[in-house]
Amino acid sequence: MIGEGPRCVTCGDLATPMRVAALAEEGSGLALCVADDGVTCTVDIGLVPDAGVGDSLLVHAGAALARLPQAPGNGAS
Amino acid sequence: MRYAEEFRDPGLARALVAEILSSLEPGRHLKLMEVCGGHTHSIYRYGIDDLLPAEVELVHGPGCPVCVIPMGRVDDGIALAREHGVVLACFGDMLRVPGSQCTFLDAKADGADVRMVYSPLDALRLARENPEREVVFFAIGFETTAPSTALTLQRAKREGIRNFSCLSNHVTILPPLRALLTSPDLRIDGFIGPGHVSTVIGSRPFEFVPRDYGKPVVISGFEPLDVLQSIRMLLGQIADGRCVVENQYRRVVPEDGNPKALEVMAEVFELRPHFEWRGLGFISHSALRLSDSYAELDAEVRWALPGVRVADPKACQCGEVLKGVIKPWECKVFGTACTPEHAIGTCMVSSEGACAAYYSYGRFRRTEHAA
Numbered sequence: 001m002i003g004e005g006p007r008c009v010t011c012g013d014l015a016t017p018m019r020v021a022a023l024a025e026e027g028s029g030l031a032l033c034v035a036d037d038g039v040t041c042t043v044d045i046g047l048v049p050d051a052g053v054g055d056s057l058l059v060h061a062g063a064a065l066a067r068l069p070q071a072p073g074n075g076a077s
Numbered sequence: 078m079r080y081a082e083e084f085r086d087p088g089l090a091r092a093l094v095a096e097i098l099s100s101l102e103p104g105r106h107l108k109l110m111e112v113c114g115g116h117t118h119s120i121y122r123y124g125i126d127d128l129l130p131a132e133v134e135l136v137h138g139p140g141c142p143v144c145v146i147p148m149g150r151v152d153d154g155i156a157l158a159r160e161h162g163v164v165l166a167c168f169g170d171m172l173r174v175p176g177s178q179c180t181f182l183d184a185k186a187d188g189a190d191v192r193m194v195y196s197p198l199d200a201l202r203l204a205r206e207n208p209e210r211e212v213v214f215f216a217i218g219f220e221t222t223a224p225s226t227a228l229t230l231q232r233a234k235r236e237g238i239r240n241f242s243c244l245s246n247h248v249t250i251l252p253p254l255r256a257l258l259t260s261p262d263l264r265i266d267g268f269i270g271p272g273h274v275s276t277v278i279g280s281r282p283f284e285f286v287p288r289d290y291g292k293p294v295v296i297s298g299f300e301p302l303d304v305l306q307s308i309r310m311l312l313g314q315i316a317d318g319r320c321v322v323e324n325q326y327r328r329v330v331p332e333d334g335n336p337k338a339l340e341v342m343a344e345v346f347e348l349r350p351h352f353e354w355r356g357l358g359f360i361s362h363s364a365l366r367l368s369d370s371y372a373e374l375d376a377e378v379r380w381a382l383p384g385v386r387v388a389d390p391k392a393c394q395c396g397e398v399l400k401g402v403i404k405p406w407e408c409k410v411f412g413t414a415c416t417p418e419h420a421i422g423t424c425m426v427s428s429e430g431a432c433a434a435y436y437s438y439g440r441f442r443r444t445e446h447a448a
């Protein structure tokens with residue numbers, strides 16, 4: 001499981017904010033993403049077109065569901 | 078940016094509780110249902126129910142996809158692993174869900190090749206790494222999870238991976254919600270709507286709830302301040318005599334959801350005519366199967382499955398818990414014959430299940446209050 005506490009993979013509760021660390025080869029639709037606690041995983045970014053390195057994504061069960069807004073004052077690109 | 082700590086501020090929580098208290102109509106008892114198991118988990122984990130006045134009662138809904146899987150579907154998965162010798166890949170929460178004879182974990186201990194994965198992509202990787210084996214992904218989840226399965230099936234088809242298939246148990250949230258609303262033994266004053274399902278389908282599909290049934294809905298995030306603010310918004314609607322769908326979780330829920338996710342799901346899946354929900358019975362058009370164009374990746378097409386309907390154990394009251402008719406602790410076997418270690422009902426298996434969440438976080442506080 002990703003993140004804190006015993007949470008269910010299948011429920012939307014586990015959707016985890018992750019930052020895109022690197023894009024896989026072009027056309028693969030995959031990216032290496034990292035969570036706040038340092039956990040990394042390969043994520044399918046097919047549902048968030050144009051996601052790029054540095055973007056924060058909402059990730060659930062290996063797929064990014066949405067791009068998270070940038071908080072004021074945050075350095076995220 | 079954490080998107081979490083900002084929504085756990087104790088001072089803001091106290092302010093929201095004060096607003097909730099001030100918006101209450103004296104003497105009126107209100108029942109609010111949180112549809113999603115993730116909200117149930119947050120409510121117990123953060124003690125939100127303890128912060129609320131007695132006039133506001135939270136009722137736990139059917140939004141835990143593990144909890145609603147009927148035993149017959151578990152038997153189908155076990156038959157795939159045992160009789161057809163496939164590698165059965167599933168999420169960890171499915172491992173301890175009881176079938177009629179045993180769980181996936183029991184079957185694994187008995188020699189079946191059952192493997193836990195974190196995502197459909199992991200299951201596809203298993204297929205790539207084991208070309209001599211058939212790998213079946215036992216897919217479960219609401220509209221939050223279905224897009225990930227759909228993307229993976231598209232990928233498998235694109236890459237021509239022949240030893241991968243999917244046993245789809247994906248379900249949809251709106252039909253059971255409608256079934257609950259037509260249930261004569263249910264009195265609910267408003268709904269805390271599912272946040273991440275709505276990231277996919279949007280907030281608009283919930284508009285039938287206020288329009289046809291006169292109940293307000295607030296789509297909510299999962300952090301404690303999200304849930305408290307959603308409760309305050311629901312009470313505000315009730316106090317003002319309004320009845321609409323409001324969106325508390327605007328940071329990730331657009332009105333129309335994620336169009337790309339809906340497009341991918343529409344290509345890969347189609348609605349089943351009906352599907353059995355544990356404790357709720359058969360509900361029309363409430364689940365997804367693979368569309369004809371993905372038949373070669375459909376485990377139900379590729380393999381002969383028992384497909385037998387299995388009645389729930391008599392002692393189990395998961396159905397009443399899922400409908401919010403009784404609280405977890407009111408079940409006859411809660412915490413005695415049914416515990417997370419030896420679960421009879423699915424609500425005790427999944428960490429998002431109302432019984433497991435209450436068992437983990439609430440039962441001791443209740444004992445203290447009773448003392």
